[in-house]
Amino acid sequence: MILGIDTGGTNVDAVLVEDGAVVAQAKVPNAGARDSIEAVLSALRRDWTDPPVERVVVATTVVTNAALQDGLPGCTNVLIPGPGLSPERLAYGEVLEVLPGCVDHRGRVTEPLAFDGTPSTPVVAVTSKFAARNASLEHEFRDHVEVEDANLALGSESGADLTFPERAATTVANAKTKPVFAAYHDDLAAALAAAGVDAPVYDLAGDGTMLAEHTLRRTPAHTLRSGVAASTLGLLALTAVEDAVCVDVGGTTTDVARVAGGYPATDRDARLGGLEPAYRGVTSVSLPLGGDTRLAAGTDGPRFTNRREGNAAAFGGEHPTLTDALHVLEAFTDGDVAAASEAIRLLGDGDVVDVARAVVDRYVATVASAVDDLAGSDGCRLVLGGVLGAYLADPLADAAGRIDGWTVPPHAEVAGAVGCAAARVSVEAAVHVDSQRGVLTVSTLGDERESAVEVGRTFTDEAVEAIAVKWAQRAAEAAGGDPADRCEVVAADRFNVVEDRQIAGQIVDVRARVVPGYTPITGAGP
Amino acid sequence: MTSLALVYHEDYLLHEHTPTHPERRERLQYTMDQLEEEGLLDDPAVHVVEPGPATMAQLERVHDPDYLDRLRALSAAGEGRLSVDTYVSEHTWESARLAAGGVIEALEQVVGGDADTAFVMARPGGHHAFADDAHGFCFLNNTAVGLRHALATTDVERILVWDWDAHHGDGTQAIFYDDPQVLVLSTHQSGKTLFPGTGFVDEIGEGAGEGYNVNVPLPRKTGDAAYLEVVERVFEPVTRQYDPDLLFIEAGQDNHFTDPITDLGVTAAGYATLMERAVGMADELDADLVASLAGGYAIEAGLPYTNLAVFAALLGYDTSSIREPTVYGQPPESPSVDDVIASVERTLGDYWSFDR
Numbered sequence A: 001m002i003l004g005i006d007t008g009g010t011n012v013d014a015v016l017v018e019d020g021a022v023v024a025q026a027k028v029p030n031a032g033a034r035d036s037i038e039a040v041l042s043a044l045r046r047d048w049t050d051p052p053v054e055r056v057v058v059a060t061t062v063v064t065n066a067a068l069q070d071g072l073p074g075c076t077n078v079l080i081p082g083p084g085l086s087p088e089r090l091a092y093g094e095v096l097e098v099l100p101g102c103v104d105h106r107g108r109v110t111e112p113l114a115f116d117g118t119p120s121t122p123v124v125a126v127t128s129k130f131a132a133r134n135a136s137l138e139h140e141f142r143d144h145v146e147v148e149d150a151n152l153a154l155g156s157e158s159g160a161d162l163t164f165p166e167r168a169a170t171t172v173a174n175a176k177t178k179p180v181f182a183a184y185h186d187d188l189a190a191a192l193a194a195a196g197v198d199a200p201v202y203d204l205a206g207d208g209t210m211l212a213e214h215t216l217r218r219t220p221a222h223t224l225r226s227g228v229a230a231s232t233l234g235l236l237a238l239t240a241v242e243d244a245v246c247v248d249v250g251g252t253t254t255d256v257a258r259v260a261g262g263y264p265a266t267d268r269d270a271r272l273g274g275l276e277p278a279y280r281g282v283t284s285v286s287l288p289l290g291g292d293t294r295l296a297a298g299t300d301g302p303r304f305t306n307r308r309e310g311n312a313a314a315f316g317g318e319h320p321t322l323t324d325a326l327h328v329l330e331a332f333t334d335g336d337v338a339a340a341s342e343a344i345r346l347l348g349d350g351d352v353v354d355v356a357r358a359v360v361d362r363y364v365a366t367v368a369s370a371v372d373d374l375a376g377s378d379g380c381r382l383v384l385g386g387v388l389g390a391y392l393a394d395p396l397a398d399a400a401g402r403i404d405g406w407t408v409p410p411h412a413e414v415a416g417a418v419g420c421a422a423a424r425v426s427v428e429a430a431v432h433v434d435s436q437r438g439v440l441t442v443s444t445l446g447d448e449r450e451s452a453v454e455v456g457r458t459f460t461d462e463a464v465e466a467i468a469v470k471w472a473q474r475a476a477e478a479a480g481g482d483p484a485d486r487c488e489v490v491a492a493d494r495f496n497v498v499e500d501r502q503i504a505g506q507i508v509d510v511r512a513r514v515v516p517g518y519t520p521i522t523g524a525g526p
Numbered sequence B: 001m002t003s004l005a006l007v008y009h010e011d012y013l014l015h016e017h018t019p020t021h022p023e024r025r026e027r028l029q030y031t032m033d034q035l036e037e038e039g040l041l042d043d044p045a046v047h048v049v050e051p052g053p054a055t056m057a058q059l060e061r062v063h064d065p066d067y068l069d070r071l072r073a074l075s076a077a078g079e080g081r082l083s084v085d086t087y088v089s090e091h092t093w094e095s096a097r098l099a100a101g102g103v104i105e106a107l108e109q110v111v112g113g114d115a116d117t118a119f120v121m122a123r124p125g126g127h128h129a130f131a132d133d134a135h136g137f138c139f140l141n142n143t144a145v146g147l148r149h150a151l152a153t154t155d156v157e158r159i160l161v162w163d164w165d166a167h168h169g170d171g172t173q174a175i176f177y178d179d180p181q182v183l184v185l186s187t188h189q190s191g192k193t194l195f196p197g198t199g200f201v202d203e204i205g206e207g208a209g210e211g212y213n214v215n216v217p218l219p220r221k222t223g224d225a226a227y228l229e230v231v232e233r234v235f236e237p238v239t240r241q242y243d244p245d246l247l248f249i250e251a252g253q254d255n256h257f258t259d260p261i262t263d264l265g266v267t268a269a270g271y272a273t274l275m276e277r278a279v280g281m282a283d284e285l286d287a288d289l290v291a292s293l294a295g296g297y298a299i300e301a302g303l304p305y306t307n308l309a310v311f312a313a314l315l316g317y318d319t320s321s322i323r324e325p326t327v328y329g330q331p332p333e334s335p336s337v338d339d340v341i342a343s344v345e346r347t348l349g350d351y352w353s354f355d356r
Helices: A033-044 A062-068 A136-144 A164-195 A213-218 A220-239 A322-328 A337-345 A352-375 A389-399 A412-422 A461-478 B026-037 B065-077 B092-111 B142-153 B170-175 B224-242 B268-285 B303-315 B338-348
Strands: A002-007 A011-018 A021-029 A055-060 A075-080 A095-098 A109-111 A123-128 A152-154 A201-204 A210-212 A244-249 A254-260 A284-287 A293-298 A301-308 A380-385 A403-407 A428-434 A439-443 A449-452 A487-499 A502-514 B004-007 B046-049 B079-083 B086-089 B117-120 B159-163 B182-189 B213-218 B246-251 B288-293
Touching (some): A021 A033, A033 A164, A055 A164, A055 A412, A062 A220, A123 A136, A123 A164, A164 A201, A201 A220, A220 A244, A220 A284, A244 A352, A244 A389, A293 A322, A301 A352, A487 B026, B004 B303, B026 B303, B065 B092, B086 B092, B092 B117, B092 B142, B092 B288, B142 B159, B142 B170, B159 B224, B213 B224, B224 B268, B224 B338, B246 B268, B268 B288, B288 B303
Parallel strands (some): A075 A095, A380 A403, B004 B117
Antiparallel strands (some): B079 B086
């Protein structure tokens, strides 16, 4: 049994999935991480031992929200660039400190590290050029600087296939988000312990892949798009569509994302609140309007304020919202229709139904434009999630010019939690072998690994690919994956090293990854 | 923001003289490693452009058909030699055509306005290739093929080639020796001490090209400051007076003080200065600027840093942190180049003014 928990800005959702089917679901208002998680677990009302929970997978917006609300600590960006372009261009974080020391393109230390003094900021990031080929200068810094591991991020642990500027930006993003992410996980652990759930914990990364908690504690900037990744993967898992635009109507935001070729499309533009990690994230737009976004009277009709200020009037709130407009139109009537009608009346003088219709039209026009932007010229299906998704599907599909039909699957209102339960581990590993030096380095998430190879050894193409696949599988296993998952070689290259007119070894660069995927989820459980 | 076309093709790595020859694929590999790690390959100002091979018609603007047939046949046979150190392998013909195509592509990019400047990261090199033969690790004269293409197909009318490779570009000099549309200015280690043994001050061009060939043969160990003196006293005044539409840099990186087959004293920082001066001249004269990698055999201590230096200088980036790691030591003390410059001033004084 898998427990998926989606901690959003408005609600905390949870599902239990057994044999690929949702067997229970719950939704509670977000009133602080620990209390809300305890509440949602108690709402599921389960005996957690029969059958036992095999894993807990969570998506959280805590990192995103802290970044947007300027709630992250100051960071010293320690760079060990050696010769090259000016490090001043990489002024991420609050304080830039450039240290002497050089690792060259072969992974040799060609200038020693020198530093003294203690950084003045709460958290520290250290990034050395070519650390993917030798992380020893970063390790030397870690071993001598007076900063706790919980507040220190290393470039060599940031992941595979990043350039020096990308690693510097990513490492700063990881350092700054480590404390808030750790606090969330401490709350989660306490809530799970209180409920009696004893199972390994995973996080959903912003690209829709799942990674072990200990991996994400070192690289929490991975979670910048985890909310939209969760709902998109959930809607995908519930519908198994090949090509679609997914719209998740939340209380605070509406997330619009693209599924292409049976998996969420991803890009490397997950920049937010001053953080610029180079991690892939689901290609998406997060619009600042949701079911609970406060409405105000504007010069040409009702307008969205782009802020959520409590619940909809229909659910005890003080301000008119899209949720209230849907009550007036008798589309969605789970709350207090009279209160909703009162609130909507504040927005204009005309017939309240006309005002409510204008609210929905304005919402639909904004979202449909985002849908069309992502749909591409060929058009595709629309899949909707969130409590209000079903009530907005028709007008949205009509207004979007590039949409060909819509689907609102069962459990769409907890799509994010379903996405957590459907996720699979995927990790990329980059292997650099320098057999003239006799060294093999593996860069992937977490500790860089270095091991010896026979000096002067040369490789065949098959041997190179086998090395990459082995290390990708090991990395996936370390991140909580199944070692039997399918691996693919992403890139491979090798050439001879010549010394004194003799072939003295080979250099091999190869990358492999566990193929990303998901487990299809059905609505009808036992 | 200056935009730069980086002309590169994976197949530039294929050609091999012999497995241990100094002109080998790591020359580009480590540089590309350095550029990639610096993030320059993702830089929005940099467009990596893949060239196609030069066509036979383009090659025949420079080379004799008989020579082209011979080279193609040697390559098809899979082995052969043009000279004692210049080996032909199965990939040579295609790689060499692709290298010549690289210069054509770079010139089209810049003259056509798609990029502000361009750097051709190609091998094999070309400046020791003549119309009907080649040596010195070269097969086709990439630069000459590119420049003849530009002269034939664009409104470029005057080109100044600054060949700063440590070896004299004997092939390029010969091809343009009587051509006033292409002024070849070469700074190199003197032919008295280095292959190919040519490139003396009195080789000044002939016929209509008389005075349009400038050689500055430098003594061993010539370093950054001495090179700068040559720039200020020879390159800059001649370039100003010639006023080219296009400035082409044959960027040999074998003046580096660690180069194993030459004996000069230039540092990576010195290379940045040379290219910054070239950029300054092109800006001043409103000329297009294109650079192409020539020699350079200090594969680990030199090329990654010298190539980065010229690349960054072309982009107008801060080059003050570009140098070779300290583990490679310091360049030797440089001799004076006053005598050489005085000789150039004397020999070419009828054609160019060197007044200071």
